Amino acid sequence: MDGPHPDDRMRPAGRRNSQGIRIDPEAEATHRPRKAVLSTLVNHEPGVLAEVSGLFSRRQFNIESLTVGATDDDEVARMTIVIEEPEPGIEQAKKQLRKLVPVISVEELKPEAVQRELVLVKVSAELPDDVNAVADMYDGNVVDASPETITVEVTGSQQKIEAAVAAFDQFDVQEVVRTGAAAVERGADVLEDTRRKTTEVSDTAATPETATDD
Amino acid sequence: MNEQTPVSPPDGETTDADEQTTTAVEGDNHATTNDTVTTGAESVVAALEQAGAETLFGVQGGAIMPVYDALYDSEELTHITMAHEQGASHAADAYGIVSGEPGVCLATSGPGATNLVTGIADASMDSDPMIALTGQVPTNFVGNDAFQETDTVGVTQPVTKHSYFADDSDTVGTEVGEAFALADAGRQGPTLVDLPKDVTQGETDEFPGDPETPDTDNPPTTADEAAVDSAAAALAESEKPVILAGGGVIKADASDELRQFAREYEVPVVTTMPGIGSFPEDHELSLEWAGMHGTGYANMAVTNTDCMLAIGTRFDDRLTGGVETFAPDAEILHLDIDPAEISKNVEADYPLIGDAKQVLRQLDDAMPVAYEALDTSPADYETWRDQCAEWKDEYEMSYDMPEDEPLKPQYVVERFSELADDDAIVTTGVGQHQMWASQFWTFTEPRTWVSSHGLGTMGYGVPSAIGAKIAAPDTEVVCFDGDGSFLMTVQELSVAVREDLDVTYVVLNNEAVGMVRQWQDGFYEGRRMASEYPWIPQFDMLAEAFGARGFRLEDYESVDEVIRKARSYDGPSVVDAIIDPAENVYPMVPSGGDNGLFALNGDQLGDI
Numbered sequence: 045m046d047g048p049h050p051d052d053r054m055r056p057a058g059r060r061n062s063q064g065i066r067i068d069p070e071a072e073a074t075h076r077p078r079k080a081v082l083s084t085l086v087n088h089e090p091g092v093l094a095e096v097s098g099l100f101s102r103r104q105f106n107i108e109s110l111t112v113g114a115t116d117d118d119e120v121a122r123m124t125i126v127i128e129e130p131e132p133g134i135e136q137a138k139k140q141l142r143k144l145v146p147v148i149s150v151e152e153l154k155p156e157a158v159q160r161e162l163v164l165v166k167v168s169a170e171l172p173d174d175v176n177a178v179a180d181m182y183d184g185n186v187v188d189a190s191p192e193t194i195t196v197e198v199t200g201s202q203q204k205i206e207a208a209v210a211a212f213d214q215f216d217v218q219e220v221v222r223t224g225a226a227a228v229e230r231g232a233d234v235l236e237d238t239r240r241k242t243t244e245v246s247d248t249a250a251t252p253e254t255a256t257d258d
Numbered sequence: 259m260n261e262q263t264p265v266s267p268p269d270g271e272t273t274d275a276d277e278q279t280t281t282a283v284e285g286d287n288h289a290t291t292n293d294t295v296t297t298g299a300e301s302v303v304a305a306l307e308q309a310g311a312e313t314l315f316g317v318q319g320g321a322i323m324p325v326y327d328a329l330y331d332s333e334e335l336t337h338i339t340m341a342h343e344q345g346a347s348h349a350a351d352a353y354g355i356v357s358g359e360p361g362v363c364l365a366t367s368g369p370g371a372t373n374l375v376t377g378i379a380d381a382s383m384d385s386d387p388m389i390a391l392t393g394q395v396p397t398n399f400v401g402n403d404a405f406q407e408t409d410t411v412g413v414t415q416p417v418t419k420h421s422y423f424a425d426d427s428d429t430v431g432t433e434v435g436e437a438f439a440l441a442d443a444g445r446q447g448p449t450l451v452d453l454p455k456d457v458t459q460g461e462t463d464e465f466p467g468d469p470e471t472p473d474t475d476n477p478p479t480t481a482d483e484a485a486v487d488s489a490a491a492a493l494a495e496s497e498k499p500v501i502l503a504g505g506g507v508i509k510a511d512a513s514d515e516l517r518q519f520a521r522e523y524e525v526p527v528v529t530t531m532p533g534i535g536s537f538p539e540d541h542e543l544s545l546e547w548a549g550m551h552g553t554g555y556a557n558m559a560v561t562n563t564d565c566m567l568a569i570g571t572r573f574d575d576r577l578t579g580g581v582e583t584f585a586p587d588a589e590i591l592h593l594d595i596d597p598a599e600i601s602k603n604v605e606a607d608y609p610l611i612g613d614a615k616q617v618l619r620q621l622d623d624a625m626p627v628a629y630e631a632l633d634t635s636p637a638d639y640e641t642w643r644d645q646c647a648e649w650k651d652e653y654e655m656s657y658d659m660p661e662d663e664p665l666k667p668q669y670v671v672e673r674f675s676e677l678a679d680d681d682a683i684v685t686t687g688v689g690q691h692q693m694w695a696s697q698f699w700t701f702t703e704p705r706t707w708v709s710s711h712g713l714g715t716m717g718y719g720v721p722s723a724i725g726a727k728i729a730a731p732d733t734e735v736v737c738f739d740g741d742g743s744f745l746m747t748v749q750e751l752s753v754a755v756r757e758d759l760d761v762t763y764v765v766l767n768n769e770a771v772g773m774v775r776q777w778q779d780g781f782y783e784g785r786r787m788a789s790e791y792p793w794i795p796q797f798d799m800l801a802e803a804f805g806a807r808g809f810r811l812e813d814y815e816s817v818d819e820v821i822r823k824a825r826s827y828d829g830p831s832v833v834d835a836i837i838d839p840a841e842n843v844y845p846m847v848p849s850g851g852d853n854g855l856f857a858l859n860g861d862q863l864g865d866i
Contacts, residue, residue, distance in 0.1 A: 045844050047554055047653040050855040050866050054645075056562050058586035064573070064604035066586065087474070091423070095415055102416055132601060139598035145420040145440070145472050239473040 063132050075130035079108070081153040081227050082138060083235050087146040088114065088121040095144055096123060105129060105137045109161075109224030120148065120237075124227050149238045159227040163205045166195045167215035175215055182208040193218055295465055298424070299328035299458035301431030302391065302451075305466040307334045309438040311362050313353065313728055314338070315346040317373075319366020320406060321393030324458035326364075338728065338757060341749040343370050345721035347377020348747070351386045351448075352685060352708050352725030358511065360387040360441040360449075361725060367393045368406030371452075372413065376715055378448045379417040383712025384532055385509060387446040389438050390414075396456035397425060410452045420472070421450040424457050431466025439469040444477025445596040446509055477595055481612035481620060489567075489591045489608040490624035494632050496565030496589070498642040499525045502548070505532025505711070506570015506594060510614035513537070513704040516569065519622055524636040526646045528556040530571050531696060532711045538702040545646060546655075549577040550847045551693045554653025554856055557847065559646055560585050561854035567591045567621075570614050573603040574712060575850070583852035593617050653845070653858070655697055664838040665813060667691065667766040671698040673817050674736060674764065677825065682734035683708060683726050687719035687743025690772035691765075693843040695738040717746030720763065724750060727759045734825070737763045741794055742771040748800065754830035755805040762824045763806075763832045765797050768839040776842045780863050801832035811835040 059069040086092045093112055100107045108126040115122050127137055134152070141150045153159075167175055169192055179186055179196045182204065188195035194215075198208045202225060209220055229235075295301045302325055306314070314337045318326055329337055340346040343365040350361030365374050371392040381388040395404040411421040422437055424430040430453065437449040493499055507516050513536045520527045520543055527537045529547045539546050548556035560566065566588045571577070578584040581604055592599070592606035593614060600609040610617050629635050657668040671694050684699055685708040686692040692709060701707050708726050710718035723737035744765050754761055775789040798808030807827045811820045811834065824831040845856040846863060857863035 045554075045653075045656055045858040047858045050857070050862060053854060054558065054562050055854060056583075056585075056587040060582050060584060060586055060604070062582060064581040064584070064601070066605065091411065091415075094412065098416055132605075136598065136602060139600075143419075143596070143598055145474055148474055238476070240476045 063130070065132075075132060077106070077128050077130050078134070079126060079128050080134045080137075081157060081159065081225060082123075082125040082127065082141065082150055083153050083227060083229075084123040084125060084141060084150045085115070085148040085235055085237060086121050086123055087148065088119050089146060092121070092146045093123075095146065096125075096141070099140055099144065100125075100127075100137070103136070103140060105133060109222075111224040111226055113226075122235075124225055126225050149235055151235050153227050153229055157227050157229050159201055159225050160199055161202055161205050161225050162197065162199045162223045163209060164195055164197055164219075164221040165209060165212045165217060166193050166219040167212050167217050168192070169194045171215060175212075178208075178211050178215075181211070184208065293465060295431065295463060296461060297324065297328065297458065298427035298430040298453075298460045298462055299324040300331075301427070301462060301464060301466050302434050302453065302458060303328040303332050303335065305431040305434040305469065306362060306438070307332065308466060309435055309469040310359065311335060311438070314362045314364055315340050315349040315353070315725065316364030317341075317343050317346055317366070317370060319370045319393060321367035321395055321455045322364060322370065322391070322453070323366075323393070324455060325391065325393070325453060328458075337364075338724070338753065340721065340724075341752050342747070343373030344376050344717065345724075345747055345750040345753070347374045347388070347390065348380065348715070348718050348721035349725030349728070349750075350388050350390075351377055351381045351384075352722035353729040354381070354387040354446075355384075355708050356683060356705050356726045356729035358387070358509075358705070360389050360438055360446075361729075362389050362391070364391045365393070366406065367395055367410065368408045370406075371408055371410040375413060375417065376713075378414055378450065380710050380713040380715045380718065381448040382417040382419075384505065384710070385445050385447050387441045388448040389434075389441045390418075390448060390450040391434065392450060392452050393458075394423075394452045394454040397454045398456070400454065410450070414450050417448070418450050419447040421452065423452045424454065427457050427460030427462040428464040430457050430462075431464065435466050435469035436472055439471045440475060443471045443475060445506075478597070478612045479616055481593070481610040481617045483620070485608065485610055486617065486620045486624050487628070489610055490621055490628040491632065492589050492591060492608055493523075493525075493565055493567060493621075494625065494628035494634050497638060498563050498645075499565040499567065499639060500545075500559050500563040501525050501527045502530065502560065502566055502568040502571055503527055503533040503536045504530045504569060504571025506614050507533055507536040508570075508704040510570060510595070511704075512569070512613075512615035512618055515615050515618035515622070519618055522622070522636075523625055524639055524643065525567070526559055526643060528552075528559055530574070530577050531709070533571065534696060534707040535701045535704045539700050540702060542647070543643075545650065547696065548853065550579070550849070551697065551843050551845065552847075553655055553697070554845050554858065555646060555649035557845070557853040557856050558649045558653065561852070563588045565589050565591070567593070569593045569618070570595070572599045575603075578604065579847045579853045580850045583854070657841075659814065663840070665811070665817075665836065666841055667694045667768075667835070667837040668698045668841075669814065670764065670766065670811070670817060670835050670837070671695050671738065674821050675699040677818065677821050678736060679734040681706060682736055683730060685709065685719055685722040685726055685735065685737045687739045687746075688714045688716045689740045689743060690768070690776065690841075690843050691738050691740040691743070693773075694766065697843075716740075716743040719743050720747045720750040720754075723761045723763065724754055724757070724759060727754075727761050728757075735759075735761045737761060739763060739765050740772060741765055741767040741769060741791070741797070744797065745794070751801065751804040751806055751830065751832070759830055760828055761830050763801075763830065764824075765832065765834050766837050767794075767797065767834055768837050768841070769794055770839060772839075773843070779842075780860070781848070797832055797834035801830075801834075807831040809833045
């Protein structure tokens with residue numbers, strides 16, 4: 045086929061980065077990854093967890109933790125997903141999640157949202173008093189003790205959990221079990237059910253008051 | 259798949275499933291009217307009828323037998339037995355493309371279901387409406403690695419809009435209706451319902467409800483007005499605008515709106531490959547299609563535009579080349595019904611989320627206001643339009659026909675395009691022949707280009723022509739195939755003969771997996787590993803053996819005559835066109851390359 049050689053053609057001046065965003069060709073700019081907490085309501089039915097985790101793995105979203113549990117509505121479960129991605133990846137993750145049929149709603153929680161995680165740390169029982177002292181420092185509870193090991197439970201923010209785990213490091217840690225984050229927006233903000241035709245909600249009355257937490 | 263052993267427990271053990279079999283087979287209670295059902299299977303059939311399905315493509319087998327048994331009584335549904343389940347899914351996919359309604363395919367559990375997967379994945383990549391129904395072992399066997407058991411929902415979930423596992427005879431029909439509606443709603447795509455045998459055999463008198471999409475599905479319709487206004491202003495302010503029309507234009511039946519918009523505001527139109535037919539290629543504003551093997555002028559336009567109105571496209575890498583160099587000076591106005599496509603691959607400066615037909619109308623209303631506010635007009639694009647016209651001359655699609663070289667494939671395509679009906683439908687396999695067909699056939703109408711784009715499925719051609727012909731029985735259907743692609747699904751010729759389908763197959767035969775060979779020559783120092791066939795069958799004779807009419811085509815002189823004969827044969831015919839094995843596809847943008855630096859020939863490929 046005939047026609048001008050590539051060197052002899054009109055050329056554009058601009059450039060995009062690898063994320064498809066137009067940039068100043070002289071200055072390379074990319075989004076740094078950040079952490080995002082996605083709170084998600086899903087239909088409480090078999091296969092939902094596989095569907096959500098499959099989405100994250102096949103689209104290569106970097107997942108830090110994923111927790112799932114029941115809500116006050118028997119038919120609805122809540123997933124709290126912590127991901128670490130550049131901004132476009134976080135937006136993609138939210139939009140792709142919303143496309144899944146069993147997913148009811150997806151919101152990214154604000155940075156100041158209440159976030160809690162629980163960790164169980166099993167350490168050597170050689171220095172029980174020291175273990176107790178460290179547990180106290182982190183408002184932890186000893187939940188199991190044997191001649192060989194002590195298991196401590198600590199609840200708190202991710203930073204606190206990480207500090208606690210680091211502090212226990214001196215006691216010959218046998219096992220660390222973390223639950224991943226549970227999180228909820230502060231104040232009156234709640235995650236809305238965005239289903240097209242909301243199914244009859246029978247339990248409009250608030251659930252009975254539960255014991256106040258710590 | 260023929261079943262070798264029944265999908266039921268060993269002798270001596272009686273289960274619910276067995277008792278239900280007895281009921282279904284012996285009871286004289288098959289549905290005879292349209293508003294009663296007695297089994298889950300009848301409810302499935304009723305749901306399909308209610309949804310407006312007419313034709314099913316499938317293959318029988320053990321676990322799906324109850325559904326087939328219920329089909330025995332259906333007066334509204336026609337079943338086409340395919341030779342292989344992959345053929346069923348491709349035929350259903352093509353039926354969906356041509357008709358605009360979900361195509362339906364059926365298969366049994368295990369291998370039947372897994373054989374469908376290629377076609378389901380193909381439909382997923384191209385957003386083609388399709389519903390797959392698969393048999394499954396009885397629910398009390400699920401998870402036990404029973405005979406012909408596969409976790410079909412698990413296998414297909416990544417390549418469907420949603421895969422359903424039916425677990426209740428009372429609701430199975432409604433679920434099938436929902437899957438059908440979902441396949442058709444918003445951004446179309448495939449859905450699947452897995453049907454355990456005890457659920458389809460199970461008794462129920464629950465007639466399926468009207469097909470409704472799931473309540474979590476809420477596709478957008480019109481775009482935000484403010485977004486439309488600012489997008490219109492961007493277009494009115496631009497100097498070098500281009501419209502990039504994707505497959506979504508066709509899916510949304512928005513071709514008329516696109517044509518009107520482009521003509522009214524005199525904006526050059528480039529299509530993607532799936533968007534072929536959305537805008538007439540013989541119109542002066544048409545630059546045909548962009549991408550790896552797109553026209554030079556389309557690639558020049560998308561590279562140098564300052565404002566791109568992209569409609570119903572997902573900016574696939576075969577279109578964009580490297581995104582770093584894709585339309586780098588352009589503000590992108592991205593209109594799509596799927597919010598997840600916005601800024602996925604290329605950042606949208608002006609996102610327009612909605613249905614292409616409706617949003618194009620909104621934009622059309624907003625344009626005059628925008629021009630007036632900015633004191634601009636479509637006349638301002640004239641320099642740019644002239645530039646595009648100049649590129650059309652400079653980079654004209656052409657090929658040489660030296661007398662001492664074998665028949666060129668481009669000539670065969672071009673002549674057929676001349677001789678065929680204006681609204682003829684073209685289907686293809688995947689490879690060089692697909693590129694020649696899309697480059698040298700002149701497409702003027704939507705739903706006349708039926709191909710495997712995103713997944714690139716060799717073997718798509720033979721069954722897709724069957725699906726297309728059944729969807730449009732009065733329209734001419736031509737399938738261009740390659741020798742490699744043809745051999746992958748040639749068994750479906752038996753179906754075309756049995757169903758007496760008037761389809762013309764043209765095998766552009768270069769005795770090689772030509773596209774791979776072209777890459778080996780270009781990028782692997784000519785090391786032609788596993789890309790050339792030392793021996794292949796004579797396809798004209800093979801066609802005759804199937805009961806089709808076969809023709810052999812080797813020289814320029816007989817091209818018109820053979821095409822005429824093949825077209826006039828009332829039934830499937832196969833033209834074995836022996837083409838120049840040395841011919842390659844150009845223009846070409848190497849994978850991840852810069853669209854503006856396309857190579858026009860092998861020498862230029864070496865220079866970029």
